[in-house]
Amino acid sequence: MKSFNEKVYEKLKKVPKGKVITYKELAKSVKSDAYRAVGNAMKNNEDPVKIPCYKVVCSDGFVGNYSGGGMKKKIKLLRKDGIEVNNNKIDLKKYLFKAQDIM
DNA sequence: GGAATGACATTTA
């Protein structure tokens, strides 16, 4: 039985390079609205190597938090993926990956 | 079973 976070990881791994997804959309992708639980899954970070958790951002485009060095590290990783980050925020208009796009 | 926690989201003042 896959745990909720396992499913979240699966979806997160399907996010293409150069794109980001919000906690809410990610939760929707697993047929739930538990964006809180999603954040918990990232925090627990069972597979930090296989899970690009840095692609997960807040609904308003704010980068939010990150375990692995802080937001600064997260932003750096995002930029490395070709994503523009302005004032710790991302252009969801350009880089937001929707849950339905995963399906 | 119940209380507490969290890398958020939405609403209200």
Next chain:
DNA sequence: CTAAATGCCATTC
């Protein structure tokens, strides 16, 4: 618009 308060779901103790 900014700030604060409330709600949210799943997990863990």
